[in-house]
Amino acid sequence: SQWGEENLQALSIQEGEDVTMNCSYKTYTTVVHWYRQDSGRGPALIILIRSNEREKRSGRxxxxxxxxxxxxxxxxxxxxxxxxxxxxxxxxMPNYNVLYFGSGTKLTVEP
Amino acid sequence: NAGVIQTPRHKVTGKGQEATLWCEPISGHSAVFWYRQTIVQGLEFLTYFRNQAPIDDSGMPKERFSAQMPNQSHSTLKIQSTQPQDSAVYLCASSTRDWGGCTGQLYFGEGSKLTVL
Incomplete structure (x- = not known):
């Protein structure tokens, strides 16, 4: 696997809290995509960060x-x-068009 | 724009039967990808086409699985002699990415859930 994590992680927080999800990867890359997947739907891109950006913001x-x-x-x-x-x-990997996905974090936000 | 369309949304087959899944990419997208999603393995890359040509099938099981893209408006994933371990959600995605060019986002369909009894 290109990724270090092997198991789906789960986080549960209360509404209004801040949360951070982490992932690590094994091979060199110049860009990381973050996707979110709602139940019964396909993943959708929410933010993309390139190696020359270090930090990227989009809304919350x-x-x-x-x-x-x-x-x-x-x-x-x-x-x-x-x-x-x-x-x-x-x-x-650079010049290689296939995206490899990590195992994901299941986030539950409770009211 | 209707997005990526996958059919059927659900398919139940008996062990040993054949299953064919269809994908209609977003019009104008040059690349089509197939992924398989299970709880245990997560999102696994299977194969991808660029301008209808097969580019990389390194994720495809060597036996029983095949994929085609006969025209720019649809791709198929065929699984022969299905086995219970083939049960998964099969996701198709399309993109405007170019070979060696800027990274483009993947637009996924809602998936086809295959259950092999």
Missing amino acids: LRATLDTSSQSSSLSITAAQCEDTAVYFCATE
């Missing part, structure tokens, strides 16, 4: 990328019930 989302430690994180500020989903990070 914040992604970071540390190429030296080969890790990325996704933070959600003031989580809401509708943020409940499975979140995946994905990456590819």
Whole structure:
């Protein structure tokens, strides 16, 4: 596997809390994608960060990328019930168009 | 834009039967990908096409699985002699990514859930 994590992780938080999800990868990459998957749907891209950005924000989302430690994180500020989903990070090797997905984090936001 | 369309949404087959899954990519997208999703293995890459040509099938099981893209508007994934371990959600995605070019996002369909009894 291109990824270090092997098992789906689960997080449960209360509405209004902040949460950070982490993933690590084994091979060199210049970009990390973060996708969210709602129950019964396909994954959808929520944020993409390139190696020259280190940090990227989109609304309540914040992604970071540390190429030296080969890790990325996704933070959600003031989580809401509708943020409940499975979140995946994905990456590819340069000039190789296939995205490989991590095992994902199942986030549950409770009211 | 209707998005990526996958049919059927659910398919139940008996062990040893054949299953064919269809995907209609977003119009104008040059790349089509197939993934398989299970609780245990997560999202596994199977194969991908660019401009209808097969580019990488490194994730495809060597026996029983095959994929085709006869025209730009649809791709099929065929599983012969299905086994219970083939039970999974099969996801199709399309993209405007170019070979060696800028990374483009994948647009996924809602998946076809295959259950092999």
